[in-house]
Amino acid sequence: MTTTMLERGKTAKKAGIQLSATDTQTRSAALTAIADALEKNRAALIAANQADYERSAAENLAAPLLGRLTFDDHKIDDVIDGIHSLIELEDPLGATRMATELDTGLELYKITCPIGVIGIIFESRPDAFVQISTLCLKSGNAVLLKGGREALETNRLLCKVISEATASVGIPDGWIQNLESREDVNAMLALDDYIDLIIPRGSNSFVKYIMDHSNIPVMGHSDGICHAYVDASADPDKAVSIAVDAKTQYVSACNTIETLLVHKDIAGEFLPRLKAGMDQKQVHLKGDDRVRAVIDVEPATDDDWSTEYLDYILSIKVVDSLEDAIDHINTYGSGHTDVIVTEDEDHAKKFTTLVDSAGVYVNCSSRFADGFRYGFGAEVGISTSKLHARGPVGLDGLLSYKYKLIGHGDIVSDFADGKRSFTHKSLDQDCPL
Numbered sequence: 549m550t551t552t553m554l555e556r557g558k559t560a561k562k563a564g565i566q567l568s569a570t571d572t573q574t575r576s577a578a579l580t581a582i583a584d585a586l587e588k589n590r591a592a593l594i595a596a597n598q599a600d601y602e603r604s605a606a607e608n609l610a611a612p613l614l615g616r617l618t619f620d621d622h623k624i625d626d627v628i629d630g631i632h633s634l635i636e637l638e639d640p641l642g643a644t645r646m647a648t649e650l651d652t653g654l655e656l657y658k659i660t661c662p663i664g665v666i667g668i669i670f671e672s673r674p675d676a677f678v679q680i681s682t683l684c685l686k687s688g689n690a691v692l693l694k695g696g697r698e699a700l701e702t703n704r705l706l707c708k709v710i711s712e713a714t715a716s717v718g719i720p721d722g723w724i725q726n727l728e729s730r731e732d733v734n735a736m737l738a739l740d741d742y743i744d745l746i747i748p749r750g751s752n753s754f755v756k757y758i759m760d761h762s763n764i765p766v767m768g769h770s771d772g773i774c775h776a777y778v779d780a781s782a783d784p785d786k787a788v789s790i791a792v793d794a795k796t797q798y799v800s801a802c803n804t805i806e807t808l809l810v811h812k813d814i815a816g817e818f819l820p821r822l823k824a825g826m827d828q829k830q831v832h833l834k835g836d837d838r839v840r841a842v843i844d845v846e847p848a849t850d851d852d853w854s855t856e857y858l859d860y861i862l863s864i865k866v867v868d869s870l871e872d873a874i875d876h877i878n879t880y881g882s883g884h885t886d887v888i889v890t891e892d893e894d895h896a897k898k899f900t901t902l903v904d905s906a907g908v909y910v911n912c913s914s915r916f917a918d919g920f921r922y923g924f925g926a927e928v929g930i931s932t933s934k935l936h937a938r939g940p941v942g943l944d945g946l947l948s949y950k951y952k953l954i955g956h957g958d959i960v961s962d963f964a965d966g967k968r969s970f971t972h973k974s975l976d977q978d979c980p981l
Contacts, residue, residue: 557742564690772802
């Protein structure tokens with residue numbers, strides 16, 4: 549018997565409420581059970597992923613997406629390690645964020661709680677399925693996941709493995725559900741009575757489509773058009789190392805650089821060194837006229853400045869000043885992560901202040917833009933919006949809060965009539981309830 553999306557939404561809502569009331573030990577036991585189940589089902593998961601890979605390769609899936617699709621021993625080791633790191637993090641639920649005495653015996657507490665039910669639409673990475681679901685579990689949220697069609701068999705098996713593992717320690721059925729079709733997504737967008745947040749990971753146009761077709765709040769995770777700017781004062785060797793890592797360490801990630809900006813005063817010295825480094829990694833370089841006057845590369849077009857390649861391609865532009873670099877980034881960037889390489893502290897401060905991105909880095913690779921590397925355990929994605937959560941969205945980005953007011957027969961009339969007055973005194977204590 550087919551279950552409708554409405555029924556699935558109701559199930560997720562009920563499961564989310566029950567999950568929000570679980571204690572730290574239960575959720576930690578569930579995470580341990582997931583890690584053990586992934587290890588136990590390693591061979592079956594690799595076989596399912598291989599079937600997905602072969603089918604997708606036969607359908608001529610783009611190389612960057614094929615790279616993201618792989619779920620091999622190394623990726624499984626990584627997600628298991630990530631789960632154990634997540635277990636070690638402090639429980640995010642029930643934390644007291646504010647404590648105020650309104651008057652003697654009348655105390656107000658601001659307490660962290662789950663968002664509720666989260667719908668997440670993401671790309672072809674099966675490791676993201678595990679990272680997202682375990683973050684939601686740790687933070688007490690139910691989750692509906694829609695991965696790419698290319699990972700159909702892998703995600704289907706992952707959902708079964710995770711669901712059975714968590715059920716074995718008392719986590720309610722239906723807290724995690726796997727969606728498999730576009731029709732499921734469109735039906736999910738109408739469930740504003742049951743789903744509290746949608747997180748779409750994809751292009752700007754895709755995120756806009758989701759926003760235009762749902763009344764559910766949307767946290768945008770869009771293009772990763774990241775930049776590195778090599779300032780006039782940059783150490784050339786340091787700049788080459790950072791640029792090569794930011795472009796090639798994992799080329800299909802959203803936090804790789806797609807455009808390199810170079811100050812005119814260092815271009816003659818720096819660009820030949822850069823080309824030598826990028827040639828070793830077989831990166832195809834494009835450049836504007838001033839770049840091509842120094843090194844032999846393909847001409848760059850205006851479209852290149854707004855293209856997310858997710859491939860071994862890098863566009864390079866020579867700029868006249870720090871201000872020009874900042875203006876270019878704010879014009880063409882996606883608000884993800886942007887880097888300055890400089891030995892000038894004033895320039896670093898100006899760059900990090902004026903570049904309007906979730907991550908602004910000084911003298912380090914853009915590849916550090918990652919929830920695990922930030923110590924968040926993992927991430928559900930990187931938010932390029934400014935409301936609620938920005939940058940790598942870990943546990944904190946999956947939380948809301950509620951106010952608990954504890955009194956002893958207090959009534960507003962006493963304050964309105966002047967019998968009592970508010971003290972609004974800060975308290976240094978946790979909520980007792």
